[in-house]
Every structure is written in structure tokens, then in C-alpha cells.
Amino acid sequence: xxxxxxxxxxxxxxxxxxxxxxxxxxxxxxxxxxxxxxxxxxxxxxxxxxxxxxxxxxxxxxxxxxxxxxxxxxxxxxxxxxxxxxxxxxxxxxxxxxxxxxxxxxxxxxxxxxxxxxxxxxxxxxxxxxxxxxxxxxxxxxxxxxxxxxxxxxxxxxxxxxxxxxxxxxxxxxxxxxxxxxxxxxxxxxxxxxxxxxx
Numbered sequence: 749x750x751x752x753x754x755x756x757x758x759x760x761x762x763x764x765x766x767x768x769x770x771x772x773x774x775x776x777x778x779x780x781x782x783x784x785x786x787x788x789x790x791x792x793x794x795x796x797x798x799x800x801x802x803x804x805x806x807x808x809x810x811x812x813x814x815x816x817x818x819x820x821x822x823x824x825x826x827x828x829x830x831x832x833x834x835x836x837x838x839x840x841x842x843x844x845x846x847x848x849x850x851x852x853x854x855x856x857x858x859x860x861x862x863x864x865x866x867x868x869x870x871x872x873x874x875x876x877x878x879x880x881x882x883x884x885x886x887x888x889x890x891x892x893x894x895x896x897x898x899x900x901x902x903x904x905x906x907x908x909x910x911x912x913x914x915x916x917x918x919x920x921x922x923x924x925x926x927x928x929x930x931x932x933x934x935x936x937x938x939x940x941x942x943x944x945x946x947x
Contacts, residue, residue, distance in 0.1 A: 774833035777810040791869035793863035801843035824883030834906035895900035
């Protein structure tokens with residue numbers, strides 16, 4: 749299923765086609781090589797000082813269903829309803845300190861976001877769907893994933909193959925077919941000074 753963005757200016761089709769669907773095909777596992785490609789895309793994101801402050805923990809139901817379930821159980825109930833069919837879960841965390849001098853890294857979360865979107869774009873390029881979410885219990889997830897306190901838990905990402913529209917229930921069909929919306933360019937981007945719309 750494709751839901752390309754309706755844009756005010758031309759953009760690459762990979763970016764236009766990336767969207768956060770929620771209907772996964774539970775019958776299609778994601779292989780290890782595919783997961784490694786997603787992580788390789790993340791590895792090559794840019795970062796301040798080349799510090800690479802991101803750390804990801806990956807759970808693949810096909811390889812360890814009990815571990816996947818433990819991570820799934822940390823998700824908010826509203827997310828569990830649709831994530832249940834996603835074969836891969838990824839926890840995204842950001843180091844609060846620079847690796848080279850152990851000083852606070854105020855750019856870590858920015859850089860970690862870049863690594864996460866690289867994963868999402870690679871997923872789109874690979875015929876997969878990735879959906880980022882913030883709804884999860886931080887303390888439980890930190891415990892399940894064994895994340896040290898030095899790292900800030902940022903997001904979870906569900907990854908899998910999109911389900912065929914023919915399999916959608918009426919509720920899922922309504923949700924997945926809802927129009928994509930964004931604020932206008934002029935609301936978000938300014939020309940020369942704050943508040944002066946770029947377009």
C-alpha cells in the first residue's frame with residue numbers, strides 16, 4: 749500500500765512514500781540480513797564529532813519470541829493493539845556523554861534522530877514499513893533491555909512488511925486510508941527571521 753505525500757515542492761519518492769503505517773503482515777518474518785541492512789543505514793548517519801551516540805536494541809520475534817514479548821509488554825496499550833503483528837521491535841537510545849571526552853553531549857538526541865530516520869528510509873527502500881513511537885514504559889523498557897542510566901531512551905520502532913489492504917478490517921482500513929497531513933511550509937520554515945514564512 750502506498751500513500752505518497754502531497755507536497756508543495758518536489759521531493760524524492762523514497763521520502764514521499766515513507767509513512768508510519770500500522771497494519772503489518774504477521775505471516776512475513778524479517779530476516780537477519782534485512783535487519784543488518786537497516787542498522788547499517790543507521791550507522792552511517794551524521795553526528796557531532798562523528799561520535800555516533802545512538803544505541804539500538806533489536807528484538808526479532810522469529811529469533812527469540814520470548815524476548816520480543818518482553819519488549820512488547822513495555823509498550824502502551826494503544827500501541828500494542830497494532831504492534832502485535834510487527835515481527836521486529838527496535839529500542840532507540842542516545843548517549844548523554846561524548847565518547848571522546850565523557851563531557852555532556854547536547855547534540856546526542858538530534859544525532860540519534862538522524863540515525864532513526866535512516867533506518868526508516870532504508871525500511872521503505874527495502875519494501876518494509878517502520879513506525880516510530882514514544883508510547884512505552886521507560887523504566888520497564890530500561891530493565892528489559894538492560895540499558896545503562898547514561899543513555900536516554902528515545903523511541904521504539906516497529907518494523908515489518910505492510911499487510912495487504914484486502915486483509916484490513918473496516919476499522920484498520922479507515923485508519924490506514926486516512927489522508928496524510930502536514931503543516932504548510934510557511935508555518936514551519938522561516939526566511940531570514942522567525943515568523944517570516946519561507947513560502
